[in-house]
Amino acid sequence: MKTLFNNYLNTFKGLSKEVWWLALITLINRAGTMVIPFLSLYLTKHLSFTLSDVGWIMSAFGLGSVIGSWLGGKLTDKIGYYKVMVFSLLTTGILFIALQFLNTFATFCLGIFLVMLVADMFRPAMFVALSAYSKQENKIRSVTLIRLAINLGFSAGPAIGGIIITSLSYGGLFWVDGITCMVATLVLINVLNPKKAKILDDVKTKSPKSAYSDKAFLIFLAAMVIFGVVFLQYFSTMPLYYKDAHHLNEFDIGIILGMNGFIIFVFEMPLIKWLENSNFTKSGLMLFGGILTGLSFIILNFTNWVGILIIGMLLMTFGEMIAFPFSNAFTMDRAKKGNQGEYMALYSIAFSVAHIFGHNAGMRMVDALGFDNTWYIITLLAALCVFLLFILRHYLNATKKRKEKIKKEEEREILWI
CATH class of the missing domain: 1.20.1250.20 (MFS general substrate transporter like domains)
Structure with missing residues (x-):
């Protein structure tokens, strides 16, 4: 059993310190987006929207995700992954807190669209950062570590969210979501600044x-x-x-x-x-x-x-x-x-x-x-x-x-x- 455990731990060896920090930031961010699993319940029970309304709101959710991913990629190539990640995390935190104050169909559609647009700018920037902080031979395992962080975040988020709703209400959920994004921003600024972090594979192509x-x-x-x-x-x-x-x-x-x-x-x-x-x-x-x-x-x-x-x-x-x-x-x-x-x-x-x-x-x-x-x-x-x-x-x-x-x-x- 001890040998199996040691072999398991060995599969994580060789990954850079920055990749581990990036995994922690992703874990905090994903665990923090606990509003999402409860969104349909919030919209139907708390705001009394119809199922048709919820369908349109989820379409706005998806559209924001598509445009945000595209915009995040463009900005990453223009200004670099670090600035995009900081902006995305910090602004998403502010928008999550503001989302609880929107209570009409039109404003909530616009609000969830903006939240997902800004939130999903993080993804392409994060993957470029992951590539930069990983040696060539460790890239696939680095991606796998991030997936583990995402899965843990998605597992913990709904459980914590359920406790918050029962003890604080839906309003508390939005506040905690926003604050966790801001905490992730502070961690990012302190540990992943390109001027301080060790970049292992910074690829720059002359004619991209x-x-x-x-x-x-x-x-x-x-x-x-x-x-x-x-x-x-x-x-x-x-x-x-x-x-x-x-x-x-x-x-x-x-x-x-x-x-x-x-x-x-x-x-x-x-x-x-x-x-x-x-x-x-x-x-x-x-x-x-x-x-x-x-x-x-x-x-x-x-x-x-x-x-x-x-x-x-x-x-x-x-x-x-x-x-x-x-x-x-x-x-x-x-x-x-x-x-x-x-x-x-x-x-x-x-x-x-x-x-x-x-x-x-x-x-x-x-x-x-x-x-x-x-x-x-x-x-x-x-x-x-x-x-x-x-x-x-x-x-x-x-x-x-x-x-x-x-x-x-x-x-x-x-x-x-």
């Missing part, structure tokens, strides 16, 4: 390549949007499936969903460390992650046995653990050839777009077609994602061979001269 002209990256983005739509069903339609089709109660549903976070916390870092040392390519691993996630849906239609829900969750969790870190690392690698902020922004936007359409599409399909047919369609979407990743892998291999051929021809010409 636009992400929009990178064919391989555009294929990859299309695959990630589809993967996001598939993956998000586990956090919208799947809980309904557990309750309506298998008659599980809220406690049982919480246990199954909580299993996802627990497995990620325990197994993701060792798994990534092992895969990093293997001969698998990033595109091949993303493809495999997509296959596992697709299988997690199709197997649900094979049997009514309740244990199949556990198997489905395990398949999805391992698919997620493989696909997300390596897709992020793939983006970082491509970003070295161009505007890093632009690349990381588009990667974030892919999942923001999935949020806008994924939940709504899944709900509508379940309502119109039932769960079984919905899982067939979601599996087909996962297959389309895998197909695009297969095309990406083929394109990258062909590009690599073409470059090697050109290099050999150039070497022959030099020898001939």
Whole structure:
């Protein structure tokens, strides 16, 4: 047992001090956004908005996320990741506190749009910072550490939020959200100032390549949007499936969903460390992650046995653990050839777009077609994602061979001269 524990700890070794600080800042920030899980309850019970109103507010939420990610990427390339991160965290704190004073439909739509616009400017800037503070060989594990911080934050946030609502009210929730963002800002200013921190991989390209002209990256983005739509069903339609089709109660549903976070916390870092040392390519691993996630849906239609829900969750969790870190690392690698902020922004936007359409599409399909047919369609979407990743892998291999051929021809010409 002691050996296993030591081996587990060893998977975290070699990461820079700045990456650990960045993980702590992310943990504080994500745990702090505890308003989000209670937003629909707040809007319907506290402000008496209709479900239609809530739908439009969530659309404003998603639109703000998309524009914020894009703007964050642009500003990161213009003024640097540090300034964008400080502005985003501090301003988000102020906006969260102000949000509680908005009580009409129009003002709340505008308010949540502005909150998400400013809050999601942080994401591309954070990923560029992560790349700068990580050695090349540690980048994937650095991303994995940030994912662990995000998962811990999302796990702790709702629990703390529930306690605050019961003891203080919803108003207290907004205040705590705002203050935690400001605390994260203070930590960032004190420990991650580029003038003091040790930058390990500060990439500056003289003639940066636009992400929009990178064919391989555009294929990859299309695959990630589809993967996001598939993956998000586990956090919208799947809980309904557990309750309506298998008659599980809220406690049982919480246990199954909580299993996802627990497995990620325990197994993701060792798994990534092992895969990093293997001969698998990033595109091949993303493809495999997509296959596992697709299988997690199709197997649900094979049997009514309740244990199949556990198997489905395990398949999805391992698919997620493989696909997300390596897709992020793939983006970082491509970003070295161009505007890093632009690349990381588009990667974030892919999942923001999935949020806008994924939940709504899944709900509508379940309502119109039932769960079984919905899982067939979601599996087909996962297959389309895998197909695009297969095309990406083929394109990258062909590009690599073409470059090697050109290099050999150039070497022959030099020898001939």
